[in-house]
Amino acid sequence: MRIERPSPGTPGLSGTRDTQADMADNLRLEIVTPDGKIYSKDVEMVTLESVQGQIGILYQHTRLMTQMVPGEMIVLKDGREEFLAVGGGLVVVTGDRVDVITDMAVAAESIDEAKAEEARQRAAARLREKLADEEVASVNAALARSLAQLRVKRRHHV
Numbered sequence: 001m002r003i004e005r006p007s008p009g010t011p012g013l014s015g016t017r018d019t020q021a022d023m024a025d026n027l028r029l030e031i032v033t034p035d036g037k038i039y040s041k042d043v044e045m046v047t048l049e050s051v052q053g054q055i056g057i058l059y060q061h062t063r064l065m066t067q068m069v070p071g072e073m074i075v076l077k078d079g080r081e082e083f084l085a086v087g088g089g090l091v092v093v094t095g096d097r098v099d100v101i102t103d104m105a106v107a108a109e110s111i112d113e114a115k116a117e118e119a120r121q122r123a124a125a126r127l128r129e130k131l132a133d134e135e136v137a138s139v140n141a142a143l144a145r146s147l148a149q150l151r152v153k154r155r156h157h158v
Contacts, residue, residue: 025059031100045076046098057098064093070144072152083108085152087145104145111153119146
């Protein structure tokens with residue numbers, strides 16, 4: 001899907017802009033997981049699920065720090081949407097940056113549906129056992145991560 005954004009000061013939905021102007025309207029999105037920095041690119045928009053609900057972040061968004069919940073992140077880059085399954089984490093937004101620290105981030109095309117389904121089944125089976133409170137939280141988090149991957153993969157059929 002290609003989405004056109006209006007040019008600043010230009011009426012209508014499309015217009016010509018030079019590369020320098022395009023860069024000025026972009027956000028730097030950086031996603032860090034326990035495996036390291038897995039995403040660091042200039043993007044036009046980020047949409048994610050926070051504890052307050054779904055939020056969209058554009059260039060010059062007001063400063064914000066929020067908790068991200070497991071689900072789908074949509075990244076608009078070069079007019080195209082990229083879909084990622086993400087786990088819980090922390091999101092910090094400044095005027096020209098979105099920094100995400102999360103326990104999981106997987107591009108839709110990289111999700112192994114069979115492995116995600118297997119992880120979901122394991123977590124569901126563990127929840128039926130008698131677990132300590134700490135274990136329940138850990139298993140619930142694993143279940144949420146696997147469900148996020150399955151939703152993204154099945155929704156986008158990539």
